[in-house]
Amino acid sequence: MLLMTFGCQNPNNLESAARDTMSEQGITVGTATFAGGCFWCMESDLEKIDGVVEVVSGYTGGHKDNPIYEEVSSGGTGHVEAVQVRYDPARVTYKALLDVFWRHVDPTDRNGQFVDRGQQYRTVIYYHDDDQRRLAKESKTELEKSGRFDKPIVTEILESTKFFKAEEYHQDYYKKHPIRYKYYRWNSGRDQFLKKVWGDEQGRVENRAGSSKYTKSSDEVLRKKLTPLQYKVTQRDGTEPAFNNEYWDNKREGIYVDITSGEPLFSSLGKYDSGTGWPSFTTPLESENIVEREDRSLFMVRTEVRSKYGDSHLGHVFPDGPPPTGLRYCINSAALRFIPKEDLEKEGYSQYLKLFGDAVTH
Secondary structure, eight states, rough: OOOOOOOOOOOOOOOOHHHHHHHHHTTEEEEEEEESHHHHHHHHHHHSTTEEEEEEEEEEESSSSSSOHHHHHHTTOOHHHHEEEOOOTTTTHHHHHHHHHTTTSTOSSSEEEEEESGGGGGGEEEEESSHHHHHHHHHHHHHHHOOSSOOOOOOOOEOOOOOEEEEEGGGHHHHHHHHHHHHHHHHHTHHHHHHHHHHHHHHHHHHHHBBOOOOOOOOOHHHHHHHHHHHHHHHOOOOTTHHHHHSSSSSOOOEEEEEEOEEEEEGGGGEOSSSSSEEEESSSGGGGGEEEEEEOGGGGEEEEEEEEOOEEEEEEEOOOOOOOTOOOOEEEEEEEEEEEETTTTTOOOOOOOOOGGGGGOO
């Protein structure tokens, strides 16, 4: 991982507040531990899965208590960068998490992941009980038989050991430093490799991993529900005309949801006039509902933006936006449905009323 210049805090052995609270409430929560190279990327990918309660970056498998990042990154403690996942088994299964894990790593590399080299970045599944061990071995066997890779699968399956939470600046790094994270991730080569191996199947597996009230309808239903332009944009990766679409100049307060699934995507609070003639946003309302993929169409390289559950083509994101994110989510109006703030409660989105403060009345 790229060396960082932040000061370090003393990491604590993982004793999650969420875990304690859920135990008191009598809710069963599972624990899974995976090592797959850079824990920033693993945390980002796994936190998008519906049913995952929290993901913590940390270190495990070594011979020293409370290691710090510099020690682990030098390979001197025997630890690997890992993530510990707390999940609700009623919403997402351990097998589904394994499916997501395999689709976010290179399981054939013995000495690291992508740009991160060394044993501290190797892939490992740490099982917490006999069921997890059995499922992990079965999933590895299935992958080996699939013929997906032309080299042996070398990911280890080991019994879980003491897990140490990494320094605070490593937690949710992709949220705290989105531009630095996107730069690192792109240059790591991770997504380029995964797209080459899995293609669009990767996104479909993530969508199936957990249940959600937001789902994609059949093609037959969508053809009846959507206008020809909406269908072309969302299902055939089309683009609507600039300055001749429903929301490019919309200044009302409210949120924008996927026209096909209803999942929340953007808010008027993040909308701005980019001068392009399409609705533009600096940040998503719910980042976990946004999927980004490399787009090499039209003889250029861009980052496509799709919805997670609807799998709708929304538009593209560019690194030329204003502060604070420096991003411009350029989105097609035809992929969106606008819900004004006064209709949020009756439309089932009352949790977003607080975004608009005292201006909202009941």
